[in-house]
Amino acid sequence: MSLSETLAGEQGNRWYDLFSRGTRDWLRHNEKVREAVRDALPNLVGKSDILSRPDNRTVQVPFRMMEHYRFQLLKPSRRSGAGQGKVEPGDVLVPGQGPQRPARGSEGEGGNEEGGPQFLLEFQVDDILDWLWEELELPNLQPRDGAEIETMDYRREGWDKRGARSRLDRRRTVKEAVKRRSVAGQSATPFTNDDLRFRQLVRRPQPSTRAVVFFLLDVSSSMDDACRKLAKSFFFWALQGIRRQFTHIETVFIAHTVQAWEFDESQFFQVRGEGGTKASSALRKALDVFDERYDNSRYNSYLFYAGDGENFFDDREASRLALSKLAETMSFLGYAEVASVRARQLNTEMAALFHALVSRGVAAGSYSISREEDIWPAIKSFFTDQTAEAS
Amino acid sequence: MTQSLADYVPRIEDLGKELGLRYHPVEFELVPPSFMMEVAVYGLPVRMPHWSFGVRWIYQMVQHKMGNSKIFEVVFPGNPNRAYLVNSNGIHENSLVVAHVLGHADFSHNNLLFVNSQREAGYHIVEQAAAHAHRIEQAIEEVGAKRVEEVLDAALALEQHIDTRSPINRPHFPTTVQKPRKPEADEPAFMGRFQQLPGQGGEAEKTSEAPQRAKIPPQPEADLLWFIAHYGPDMEDWERDIFLAVREESYYFQPVFNCQIMNEGWACYWHARILREADFLPDELYLDAMKTHSDVVRPYAAEKQVALAVNPYHLGFHIWTKLIQERGVEAARRIMEEEDDFGFVRNYLDPELARDLDLFVYQAGRDGEVRVKESNIDQLYEAILAPKYNFGAPRVFVDAIKSDGSLVLVHDHSTDGRGLEPNHARHVLGYIHRVWRRPVCINTVDMKGEAQTLQVGRAA
Numbered sequence: 109m110s111l112s113e114t115l116a117g118e119q120g121n122r123w124y125d126l127f128s129r130g131t132r133d134w135l136r137h138n139e140k141v142r143e144a145v146r147d148a149l150p151n152l153v154g155k156s157d158i159l160s161r162p163d164n165r166t167v168q169v170p171f172r173m174m175e176h177y178r179f180q181l182l183k184p185s186r187r188s189g190a191g192q193g194k195v196e197p198g199d200v201l202v203p204g205q206g207p208q209r210p211a212r213g214s215e216g217e218g219g220n221e222e223g224g225p226q227f228l229l230e231f232q233v234d235d236i237l238d239w240l241w242e243e244l245e246l247p248n249l250q251p252r253d254g255a256e257i258e259t260m261d262y263r264r265e266g267w268d269k270r271g272a273r274s275r276l277d278r279r280r281t282v283k284e285a286v287k288r289r290s291v292a293g294q295s296a297t298p299f300t301n302d303d304l305r306f307r308q309l310v311r312r313p314q315p316s317t318r319a320v321v322f323f324l325l326d327v328s329s330s331m332d333d334a335c336r337k338l339a340k341s342f343f344f345w346a347l348q349g350i351r352r353q354f355t356h357i358e359t360v361f362i363a364h365t366v367q368a369w370e371f372d373e374s375q376f377f378q379v380r381g382e383g384g385t386k387a388s389s390a391l392r393k394a395l396d397v398f399d400e401r402y403d404n405s406r407y408n409s410y411l412f413y414a415g416d417g418e419n420f421f422d423d424r425e426a427s428r429l430a431l432s433k434l435a436e437t438m439s440f441l442g443y444a445e446v447a448s449v450r451a452r453q454l455n456t457e458m459a460a461l462f463h464a465l466v467s468r469g470v471a472a473g474s475y476s477i478s479r480e481e482d483i484w485p486a487i488k489s490f491f492t493d494q495t496a497e498a499s
Numbered sequence: 500m501t502q503s504l505a506d507y508v509p510r511i512e513d514l515g516k517e518l519g520l521r522y523h524p525v526e527f528e529l530v531p532p533s534f535m536m537e538v539a540v541y542g543l544p545v546r547m548p549h550w551s552f553g554v555r556w557i558y559q560m561v562q563h564k565m566g567n568s569k570i571f572e573v574v575f576p577g578n579p580n581r582a583y584l585v586n587s588n589g590i591h592e593n594s595l596v597v598a599h600v601l602g603h604a605d606f607s608h609n610n611l612l613f614v615n616s617q618r619e620a621g622y623h624i625v626e627q628a629a630a631h632a633h634r635i636e637q638a639i640e641e642v643g644a645k646r647v648e649e650v651l652d653a654a655l656a657l658e659q660h661i662d663t664r665s666p667i668n669r670p671h672f673p674t675t676v677q678k679p680r681k682p683e684a685d686e687p688a689f690m691g692r693f694q695q696l697p698g699q700g701g702e703a704e705k706t707s708e709a710p711q712r713a714k715i716p717p718q719p720e721a722d723l724l725w726f727i728a729h730y731g732p733d734m735e736d737w738e739r740d741i742f743l744a745v746r747e748e749s750y751y752f753q754p755v756f757n758c759q760i761m762n763e764g765w766a767c768y769w770h771a772r773i774l775r776e777a778d779f780l781p782d783e784l785y786l787d788a789m790k791t792h793s794d795v796v797r798p799y800a801a802e803k804q805v806a807l808a809v810n811p812y813h814l815g816f817h818i819w820t821k822l823i824q825e826r827g828v829e830a831a832r833r834i835m836e837e838e839d840d841f842g843f844v845r846n847y848l849d850p851e852l853a854r855d856l857d858l859f860v861y862q863a864g865r866d867g868e869v870r871v872k873e874s875n876i877d878q879l880y881e882a883i884l885a886p887k888y889n890f891g892a893p894r895v896f897v898d899a900i901k902s903d904g905s906l907v908l909v910h911d912h913s914t915d916g917r918g919l920e921p922n923h924a925r926h927v928l929g930y931i932h933r934v935w936r937r938p939v940c941i942n943t944v945d946m947k948g949e950a951q952t953l954q955v956g957r958a959a
Contacts, residue, residue, distance in 0.1 A: 129546075130537050130560070133553030136648075140550055176551035177926035178656050179893045179910075182917045182946060187863045188872070190882035192798040192813075193805030194857050197873035201805055201861065 140174055237348050262309045271306025280305040319354040319408040319439075320398070321347055324390045326415030327363045327381040331446075338446040338477045339414035340377050345487045346412055346442065354408065360397055364390035366420075370397065386423045387415070387458060391430035404437050414444040417456025427461055435465060441472040442490055504590050508597055510779050515601040518776070519828060520769065522604035523578040523622075527597065529586040535570045536563060538583060542752060543575070545629035547744070548636075549651045571795070572596040576607030578622040591787035594780065598773040602766030609836050610762070612754035619667040620750040631744035638737045650738045653727075653930035654745040659892035660723035661749045671729060672717055675710035719896035719909060724749070726897045732904045733936045742934075753890055757839045764815015765835060767796050768823065771816075798856070807861060807869065809883060817856055818847050841884055848883075850876045858883075893919055895941070905956070906935050910943035918944035921953055928955040 195201065267280055284303040289296040323343050325336075351357050361371045365381035368389040394411060402409065411434060419427060435441060443462040465472040475486035508527065530538075538544055540556045571592065574582040582600040584593050607613040621627055639647045720726050728734070728742035755762070774780065774788050796816045799806035823831045834847070853876060860874035860882045872878075894911040901907060908928075912918050924941060932939045938956035945951040 128533065128537065129548065130540060130553065130556030133548055133550050134557050135553070136548070137550040137553040137557075173554050173557075174550070176549075176554070176652070176656060177923045177930070178659070179895050179927055180920045180923045181893050181915055182920050184917060185865055188878075188882050188885070189807060189861055189863065190809045190879060191805060191807045191859050191861050191871075192809050192857055193803075193859070195805060195859055195871045197859075197871050199871040201807065201869045201871065 137174055144174070237352060263312050264307050265310045265312070266308045267305040268308050269302065269304060269306070271308065275307040275309075277305045277307050318356045318358075318406055319350055319410065320358045320360065320402050321350055322360045322362065322394045322398070322409070322411040322438075323347075323376070324362045324364065324368075324387075324394060324411065324413040324415075325376065325379075326365075326385055326387070326390075326413075326418070327379045328365045328385040328418070329382055330385070330416050330418055335416055335446040336377055338480070338483065339444060341480070341483050342414060342444045342446070342475070342477060342486060343412060345483065346410075346490060349487065349491055350410055358402075360394070362390050362393050362397070364393070368393035384420055385415070385418045386426075387413070387419045387461075388423050388426035388430050391427060391434060395430060395433055398434075398437060409438045410440050410442070411438050412442040412444060413458070413462075414446055415458060416447050417445045417458045419457040419461075421457070424457065424461070427458075428464070431461060431465060435470040435472070439471065441465060441470065443472070443474045444477055444486060445474065446477045504593050504597075507590075507594055507780065511594065511597050511773060511777060512601065514773055514777055515598065515605075515769070518769075518772065519832070520601055520605040522601065522608040523576075523580055525574070525580040525582050525600060525604050527582050527584060527600070529593075530583050532563075532570070532585050532587055535573065535583060535585050536560070538573045539570050543628040543748065544581075544583070544625055545632050546748070547628075547632045547651060547741075548639075549648070549655055551655065571791075572600055574600045574603045575625050576604070576613060576617065577624055578617075580604045580607070581625050589787065591784045592791050594784060595770050595774060595788040595791050598770035598777075599766045601773070602769030603762060605769070606758070606762050606765045606835060607754075609832070610754070610758060610839075611837055612758055612839055616663065616750050616754045619663070620747050624748070624751045628748055631748070634737075634744065635741060638741070642737065647737075647741070649930075649933050650741045651745075653927075653934050654724065654742045656927050656930050657723045657727075658745055658749050658752075659890040660721065660895060661725070661746055661753065661890070662720075662722035663750060663753050665722060665725075667747065667750055669722075669725060672715050673713055674715075676713040676717075715900055716897055719898055719911075721894070721896050722746075723895065723897060723908075727906075727931065727935065730900060731935055732900075734934055738934055749890075754839075756890060757841075757887065758843075759887075760811040760815040760818075760840045761835065761838065761843045762815070763812045764817075764819045767792070767812050767816040768819040809858065814844075814848070814856070814858075814883075817852065818843065821852055822847055840887060844883055845880050848876075848880070853879055895919075898942070903937065905938035905940065906931070908939070908941040910941055912944045918946070918948070918951065919953075921945070921951070924953050925955060928953060932956045 191201075267277060281299070281303050284305060285299050288300070288303060289298075325331075325339055327336075331339075347357075347359065359373070361373055361376040362368050363371055363376060363379045363381065364386065365383050366386040366389060369379075370393065371379060390413070398404075398409065431441065441462070443458060445456065445459055459474055462472055462474045466474070473490055475482075475489060477483055477486050512525075534544075536559050537556065540559050541552055546552075570585065571588065572582060572584055574580055580600070580603075582597075582604075584596050584600075588596070607617070635647060635651075715730065716726065724742050724746040728739040728746070731739065771789075771792055774785060774792075777785075780788075796810070796813045798810050798813045819831060822834065834843070838846070858879055860872045860878050861869050862872050863869045874882075893915050896909050896911065898907040898909040910919050919941070924943065928939045928941060932955045938954060940952055940954035942950065942952050
């Protein structure tokens with residue numbers, strides 16, 4: 109018997125005062141939930157309309173506690189149990205009224221109710237992105253080499269003894285005063301005008317932080333809902349990735365059949381067209397919009413085209429010309445071939461056109477997406493292509 | 500406050516011994532409630548890390564915050580017993596708890612199941628579990644947390660699947676057997692029956708004495724942890740070590756689980772009796788302690804009239820009280836030594852007591868309706884004991900290892916009365932598959948009672 113031992117122990121800190129195993133294992137559980145959520149992300153994104161919402165964009169993800177499975181018998185249609193209290197056979201005890209005393213060591217009974225509590229996790233899209241970029245080890249986007257776009261901007265650089273009051277650097281000024289006083293000795297005045305230091309601004313060229321992203325979507329009758337959803341997910345993540353790099357982003361949404369129209373985002377994915385496909389119509393529309401609204405010297409520009417690859421044969425030449433023209437101004441041209449059937453792999457009309465661009469050394473890439481699982485590899489390869497281009 | 504508790508402890512112990520309690524020494528330790536909560540979740544003061552404990556811990560936290568759960572003590576049997584008391588509890592509560600712990604110590608020192616389990620798993624489970632945790636930490640450093648977690652996923656999921664009828668250190672199965680000669684393949688089966696007529700077969704038998712490869716396991720094997728640890732075709736040593744560590748802890752947990760009603764009832768009987776006879780305790784302290792006692796052994800929460808569960812403290816306390824009243828302490832002690840909850844409830848919860856305690860059987864339908872059922876005493880036993888059969892787990896056995904190394908499990912659905920929940924079973928097979936590294940399947944039945952095989956992993 110040694111309760112006294114404890115009394116000594118109470119004074120000092122025990123290991124359990126400093127460390128909670130429960131917290132450690134709970135955090136590990138949450139990590140596993142995050143992993144599970146990540147796997148479901150492309151799916152979640154396809155469902156919601158979050159492309160160009162304002163900045164504090166969040167996604168809500170419902171999740172259950174993860175279950176550590178054990179062998180378990182099938183649930184009987186009627187479960188029997190023992191209870192206690194003054195009741196008569198036939199009495200109906202509405203569930204929830206009887207208290208469920210948590211009996212230690214018998215959580216086999218208590219813990220097997222379907223599901224358990226649901227939690228709603230809210231994720232900042234930006235947080236998800238940061239974490240995904242880290243997780244997938246995606247490179248950061250670089251403005252294309254050679255076509256580096258620069259704007260002039262003011263930057264802080266160096267100090268001067270004169271300047272506007274608002275740019276007085278107090279820390280620096282005090283430093284100067286201390287230096288002077290330590291030389292001059294005790295009688296020195298605390299501050300003189302000579303101690304004052306002001307931050308200087310200079311004009312320096314800056315890499316542009318503006319970007320415009322064109323999304324082109326084939327909405328002809330051959331594009332079904334599944335295809336659109338895949339295209340939307342791809343667009344979303346491509347846009348998010350670009351957004352990480354540029355502070356100011358504009359988007360242009362163009363849908364086309366044999367004609368092309370510009371839409372805002374909310375309508376863009378609802379658009380349903382009839383008839384055939386002329387990609388050149390959309391590409392020319394993109395050219396027009398770009399020339400009209402965006403100054404090539406101030407914008408990084410990206411264009412993504414998504415479709416099922418079909419294009420009228422007689423439109424080939426027109427599309428080729430439009431693409432070449434776009435390639436002169438755009439930082440990158442991306443082509444996502446979405447098909448609900450995985451039969452053809454990038455040997456369609458459109459794929460051939462983009463392939464020709466790549467072989468000419470233009471910054472372009474093609475991605476084949478037929479299932480949700482293909483979206484991540486496509487995004488990854490887009491960003492990897494980008495760094496390869498830039499280096 | 501603690502000073503005076505420290506004063507009471509030896510006197511409570513002396514009184515316990517006087518009343519006939521016999522036990523290994525008890526080390527008491529006062530710990531903060533947060534530590535207590537973790538002990539309740541992990542089952543042991545120091546135990547291996549696993550995310551599933553995190554889930555249980557957060558549930559416990561929520562329960563605790565809502566005031567639905569109060570933990571008074573945890574005692575780990577062994578030599579010495581290790582008892583933890585909550586330092587924020589009052590002296591009246593802790594005096595009661597000290598007496599309660601002595602009841603547990605007496606129980607675990609004398610009950611056959613505990614005696615066996617301690618002989619097998621050792622008398623220092625707290626230290627042994629800490630050593631397991633330490634080895635697992637080392638494994639994490641060597642191979643990474645993710646791989647260790649995968650092994651723990653499997654081992655802890657099979658935690659209940661041990662067989663305490665076998666010793667903890669078991670020899671491997673014999674690899675060869677002498678089998679009577681079988682007829683040659685080209686012999687007609689009919690003729691084969693006459694090859695070995697009594698008295699004639701001497702020569703034929705002699706020629707077939709080359710030993711044959713034995714079936715492994717020779718009969719269905721219930722100890723899945725042991726079997727996988729020893730027969731996993733490609734397992735690494737640290738993986739086997741984890742399986743055996745979990746198994747050793749299960750050997751310790753099983754009697755706790757199988758004797759919960761008896762053990763808690765016994766401890767409640769003795770704390771009540773010791774405090775009643777402890778004339779050295781101030782009256783006020785005794786009254787407060789008795790209030791705590793009635794909180795612990797009450798059948799349902801104060802504001803409720805009906806409970807859909809039977810409080811094991813309450814049930815055990817009343818069975819023991821009646822037994823000791825009617826047959827005396829010595830007879831009760833013999834019962835305590837020999838029985839587990841199954842025998843205890845079936846033999847000593849008589850219809851009269853069941854009626855006095857207002858015990859009933861209910862049925863819960865799928866729609867959530869709970870209805871009190873007309874029932875006899877056997878149905879009541881079944882309702883109380885059913886969740887406790889086979890360590891609370893379905894009866895799953897290793898049936899065979901196939902020639903390609905794949906593992907065949909079999910579920911004894913006829914005894915369990917139902918098939919396995921397929922989603923859960925598939926996940927568990929997935930866990931096993933990752934350590935067994937060959938296909939794993941289980942034979943059970945589906946909802947309609949038709950044979951069903953679930954498999955994870957494909958033959959190479």
